Amino acid sequence: MGKNRHTLLELTGMIGKAISRSLNGSYWIVAEINEIRENYSGHCYLELVEKDSGNDNIVARCRATIWAYTWRMLKPYFETSTSQKLSKGMMVLVEVTVEFHELYGISLNIKEIDPVYTIGDLERRRKEILHRLEEEGIINMNRQLDIPGIPSRIAVISSPAAAGYEDFIHQLENNSRNYRFSTMLFPAQMQGSTAGRSVTDALDMIFEKEGMFDVVVILRGGGSASDLSCFDSYEIAAHIAQFPLPVITGIGHERDKTIAGMVANTNVKTPTAAAELLIGKYTEADSLVLSFGNRLASAVTNLIRQNRQVTTALSGSIPGIVKNRMQQAKAELRASGSIMARSAGGYIQKRHHTIDSFHYRFRVHTKNYLLSHKSSEAEMRTKLIPQHTARLLKGRSERLHLFGTKLGLLDPENLLKKGYALVTKNGNIVKSARNIHFGDLLETKLHDGRITSRVSDIDISTDNTKVSE
Template identity: 40%
Template sequence: MNNSAISLYELNSLIKGVLSDSIPERLWIRAEMSDVRVNQNGHCYLEFIEKDQSGRTLVAKVRGMIWANTFYLLRSYFENATKQSFSSGLKVLVQVSVDFHELYGLSLTVYDIDPSYTLGDQALNRAAILKQLEEDGVLYLNKELELPLPTNRIAIISSPTAAGYEDFLDQLHKNAFGFVFYTKLFPAIMQGDRAEDSVISALERIYEYQDCFDVVVIIRGGGATSDLSCFDSYLLAASCAQFSLPIITGIGHERDETVLDIVAHTRAKTPTAVAEFLINNLAETALELAEISQDIVSSVVQRLQEENVKLNVFETKNSFVLKGWYREQQTILSSSKVVLIRGMQRIQRENMNKFDLLEEVLSKKSQQMLKMNEERFLQIEESLNRNTQRLLKDESNKLQILEKHIQLSSPENILKKGYTLTMKAGKVIKQSEVLKSGDEITTCFSDGQIDSIVK
């Protein structure tokens, strides 16, 4: 056994000590912000990244955080100065302290920011792409397409192993209305340098069978914002903007918006949100068809009543000449009315079934929302309990430290160390010049006191 070996904790402690001794307490760094998010307590968590000269490959990445009170001031200061939101993709100049924890590793704590150091390469690239698309006249082309009715033939571009793809299919095919959707996957790489070519290739394959589909769905689960940079591509955005079918995207969390999201016909925040959009769209179509059907039935009934009145008038005026003919037409009309009434009754039953289904779905949705809110309140209550216990523990520790400090600083403790206390008339003597010959003084020791006269 090697006796010189040290534990991992000891190694990390050494690293922490070296960093503390060799790096200034605070220093300014240049970096690009990624995956910026704010928790419920107001603290901001993010990643600082740096790319190579091509702007496509990460060469450095480290975790960062800004405490809530600092973040509130910095964000307001930065946004007022730059007229843009404090978000991912911006290259910033920030003052940080370098922190290394034995368990959580390296991180940077932000204390200040220089607003004059503005947009990063990622945001500049995105702005340039959008400007070029607008100048080319294709930025809003896909948004101008109308969704076919019904919209239930879906071409999907996604990684076949992605959890977001499975969630999308599960949400779509298990919808409460029982709607049938026809889906076809066109596999593609959804992350990294090869994603752009892979998605464009999938679009080209869909174009060969475009008559078989109503829309194209591009989905990918959430992740770090830096992982979504492949969707800020001019070629990919131009291909989607000019595509002959409407494109719906769900390629990140709600806080992420790529160039592809901007040019797409419709943008949803997640793959399951895309499925919900398609289901709701089909539900609206079904409801419109039911309303149209009801309008047709009402119109037919009204027309029959009007024609019946006309026939009665005609019969009165021409009862002698057209009596036989009228009977024949009356029989035909009665048969037609029976057929129409039965048809109307069938349509009304079908509509009532659909309305019952809609009512059941709304009830389930309401129950789900109530359950989600209850879970949310429980989480908030648990968080408040944890924070209260932590604060009480912190304050208890502070009181113990103060009590210890007071004990160590007490006169009795000081006298025990060999010091004495000289008093005159009950007052402590701090300077010799206040005494004169003949004064009576008392000298206090840890174990008693002695009275003396000054000579």
């Protein structure tokens, strides 16, 4: 057979030479980091990809390498410029050369990186996340919650070994006012690729025990600002924004601003500042209670002063009131006696009229009756009429006289003339010894005057009251 044959090594060598001839310069490319790892030898190995903007499918993939001598310069330069570490999912603009190896195929050798492009892309992503949160109507939900006046039950999300967590606990436990706080730690990774999932898992656990806590505090504290990228993710931001308890974040430095901090109820710069915020809430409540107590004491004092003035004024007018009341009662008794006398007279007169009318009707009836009977019988009955009439009139007159006598006996003035007395206390008639107390001032009304006395002894069993003037 006259066919030209080549070994695989020869063919790969030809490919390498062709690539070297046609791609012998350097190129700036935009790509997304799909994988990144730093080798123990100091080299950095990456997988760069490009994705379809419509469906996020990978349409191109290539290995890349940053050799140790280049990595030692590019790494601090990039992190200082962007405050971020090179990580999975990050868009980068890098200068590369194309290399081909018979065993490993095509790879890219990264020579330079432009941090400005990455900063712009990160900012674009932040804006997209914020816009999404706003479109979903959840961006302000947690900020609308009120931190309780006494936030004593605190759920903490942090790394147990973080210096910031220790600072937070120390600040709470050693506050100058000796306020007492109850804290429960929900451990989480606060940096790295697993930090986002770790924090959201901790929030889910707190949600299951929501009734046990007043607030949630997320603490990072310490470490590099480049480790904050996980707190710019949509997942953490959405969890915080929709959480039913107020969330306080203390995960950055003075210049750092994360999406998590922007959607949280309150964002502070350090764990110590978070502790001071909670102590300050306690202090505000304490001052409010003290102020309320002072106002209440002042109001009570004024009320006592006013009541004392009213009591003094009333005590001075009581004797006059009692005197007027007694005079009114006397006048009412006299008026009642007069009314009763007039009523009795009218009643007696009315009865006389009734008897006269009855007598007249009886005579007429008798006359008619006698006319209809025999004259002898009529004559006999006529003789009996005056006798019966006299007896009837006598009986009616005696009853009227007795009724008038009873009415006279009921007149209060007559009762007093018979030796009875009317005892009053503070203008009220005393009906029982149980209503009298030692030292009470009593007034006894007789038919010819009044006696004022003070109680010195009370005998309930015999119903006798000894009074000394």
